[in-house]
Amino acid sequence: MITLTDLFCGAGGSSTGATKIPGVQVRMAANHARKAVNTHQANHPDADHDCADISQVVPTRYPATDILWASPECTNHSRAKGRRRGHGEFNDGLFATDGTDEAAIRSRATMWDVPRFAEAHRYPIIIVENVPDARWWGPDDMPGGTFDAWLAVMRSWGYEHRIIYLDSAHAQAYGPGSRSRRPRMYVKFWLKGHRAPDFEKWLRPYGDCPMHGRLQLIQAWKHTKMSSPDRPWGVYGKSGQYLYRCPRVECRNAIVEPAVRSAAEAIDWSLPAQVIGDRSRALKPNTMRRIREGFDRFARPLLVPTEGREGKTADPADRPLRTVTTRNETGLAVPPYMVELRGGGSSHRSAAAPMSTVTAGGNHHGLVTAPDLLVPYYTNGNAQLAAEPMATVTTVERHSLLVGGRVAAVEECRFRMIEPHEYARAMEFPDDYVFIGETAGKPPTKRQWVEMVGNAVTPNVARDLVAMAVEALTGEAIEPAA
Template sequence: MPPHSGLDFPDVDLTDAFCGGGGSSEGAREAGVRVRVALNHWPLAIKVHSVNHPDAAHDCADLSQVDPRRYPTTVMAWFSPSCTNHTIARGRRRHVDATLDLFGEVLPDAAADRSRATMWDVVRFSEYHRYRIVLVENVVDVREWILWPAWIAAMVALGYRFKVVCLNSMHAQALGEGAPQSRDRLYVVFWREGDRAPDIDKWTRPRAHCPRCDRTVRAVQAWKNPDRPYGRYRQQYLWRCPTTRCHTELTPAVRPAADVIDRSRPATRIGDRARPLAEATMRHIRDGLAAHARPTDSGGLTVPDLVLPYYGNTSVRPVDEPLPTVTTVDRHALLLGGEVRGVEDLRFRMLTPGEYAAAMAFPDTYRWQGTKRERVRMAGNAVTPPAARDLVAMAVEALTGQCIEPRRSDLTTAA
């Protein structure tokens, strides 16, 4: 059991309607809220959740197929439904996760989809239970869903007001440190009309040092296109100084990937590998070496430890920056540097499930089960506890009227 945050609100309980490995529930616990009901369709996820949250009632069920009356009504509910943009309804073929990964394992059918719950299950459950606060987490692209206006309208018709929040998990720092990972997600906060609105600015604006004002400020989100106020950090928005005459672009301090790297684990020298790395991988490594290596007096190179992502256009980066977004499969390699003569002297290994869980900001005491691949799947599917912690605390403050003071971050490393 992780250390308690000191917050305790026994009269506020929560339904975690896609509990997964338990990131949203862990965040709720850190915010002092009792998780009363936890639901998921994957038996292993329910098993892991029940071990770490034994006081919650658990049900292994497909939310899209069950009657909301099956469960007790709680004050709050958290939903992390599957992204509707990528369902068969959009004409895209659903990915079948049946190939061997680098761990040599195949996931069971029950784990193939993130969740069988959909955005419309949020409406079904809210219609019956009339939760006072509903928190919905999804990928940023869900805002492009063709039925987004209809979905919002349905919740408004039920008597809810709402606010869309775009938050990167590394900036979720109101009640403690954020995750050592750059992870953009969209959250929709619903509260019942007539209730106090949550103070979203108070809970989602990270502290940053403004060099022009020479003081620490609560940075404000500045959208590059004001007509599109949603998206990803640095792509669609920046953080700026809130001072009217300043508005300097700021970079909040964040945790580095180095916080989760276990350097004691063995890694194989690239030149000694029995099976050579793919040419595309080697090309990325060479590019990373060219970008980050420094020559030594002896004619060699000094190279920092690096992270090599295996997806998208993300490039090799030093471990003193946050880890790129953790996905549901192992997609990050570690390159251990030091003084080398060339690429062949770098040591290479994939990140472990434990390092992925730490990158999601699960506590070290969290207990996992399953194969390596199943553990990576659960971690990559989860909500980062810091994001859930801050948003649930924000909701509790609105519900109870009790002022909860955010804590100052001790971070000093900027990314």
């Protein structure tokens, strides 16, 4: 039996993922929020629980275990807070004279609970979860200085480490990835002299290389101000610091998008959504702007390859036409219009207009429907296709669903907010997971439910990282998912 302590356990995402690995038992779980402890206890009744400010807990109050999972508070490390992350000036070490947010400083200080507990229990393996920006924890004139000091303290207690940057949608080694994006930093520590985890085995998502087909990809870091091959840091994507590539050289290590699951899998399509034009209260201008931008972006004309080799994809018609061959192999899709495929005096018309003459020659009309979109409420957020993973779930309800279908205008689309149970599914909580409010046995408010989900670790990431840890502890191979 491998035992695990879950500090800052929240609603139980990390524990839920850990217990997916045979032989793992959550021995101790602690958090400061009563609703989180109530929820964790309802779903993990065999674990001991403590509702406490962990920074005030004497570590020997809790038993020693084989693995420590710790998720110190991350919101005050994140750039999403929109505030500077410096320490500020203090009088007598208590009060900030420059207006620095003292609660934010105390929040970031929860990172120091990890070496406190490591000193007391010398856990063979420790996994620490936080946002990527925690890498730059420190004063404004020395970004990352405090983080480096934190790592130095852990080294002084005999730990080696590796920093992992991983999006939850790509954690798919021991099962499927999440249906939501969640870029996070994970620091894995193990005692010197013990077997190191096999990082390469567990951290390479699958993707389809145009030349080599389906294979495990390698993480490739860009050369940026904040990251380099010898100092990787950041998040995945076109505007991030790393991508994934094919590991084979014949294709020149082609950039390959990892296979991911869609937000549409987590959405309850049976729930009603109201037609935008029928709403008694109009949506706010910013919301409508995002809807229109998303609609225009994803419902624009497409050039669609109809023949030729595998790997060809549809391109927007406002981009250059792909190489013209001797075969007629490109079709035009123009949503949300009727597309007249042969003859006649016109090529397309609005779906709201009467259909052009139906001839005896067959089906000459194509109807392209508007896409289903997720519309975030972030200030700088953009609409996205429901066929992609959901954007990072926060502690506040900030996603809505735009249901497309056969429409002539944006106002004919149907709109509703994403519900808490849909957020939970996108974050990979089981459908039968029970969420409890501040009072034991009573359900949470919608706000409390979303807050717990938005603060959670996605269970699939904990599943993979704990599987890696168990394999290192026991020396017995665990087979990843095919």
